[in-house]
Amino acid sequence: MKIVLLGYMASGKSAIGSVLANKLKIQFMDLDAYIEEKEQLSIATIFEKKGEIYFRKIEGDYLLELLNLKKDIVLSVGGGTPCYGRNMKLIETNSISFYLKASIQTIFERLQSNKSQRPLVASIDKENLKEYIAKHLFERVAFYEKAKHTILVDKKNIFEIVNEIKRLL
């Protein structure tokens, strides 16, 4: 069984994924962490030195690699992963997927204090951040909504969310 958690930046994919995997006693993997380990570079450095097009190419390659592993995993993917190439098709056909749906306000609050390592938003001022998120999310939501299940994450703690996911498995 492969469980994929997807959603916008700062929707809690990695934190929720590691608690969920722990509860299910299967391995947790994070696509960004896997890319960093394989490339021996941080995501921010890959964007800076090699560019976003290169990042999207290897992101798709490593996603395929992880979905082809012969073991059960909980996998959290990057905010953009479902929106490029055939990634969402691969996720749909090879996993049970969950869209962790956070509101613009929640994402805005979380990203304000947590955007320096995220190259797409690192240089956006606080005054423009909310508008950026709203537009960007609007472009991406059609991909996210292809997930098998949607979990609303606003105002819930990690354990409530994990239990909700477990009930749907």
Ligand code: S3P
């Ligand atoms: C991205 C999200 C990031 C990371 C990269 C690009 C995106 O992952 O993959 O910075 O396009 O939304 P998180 O969603 O874990 O921040």
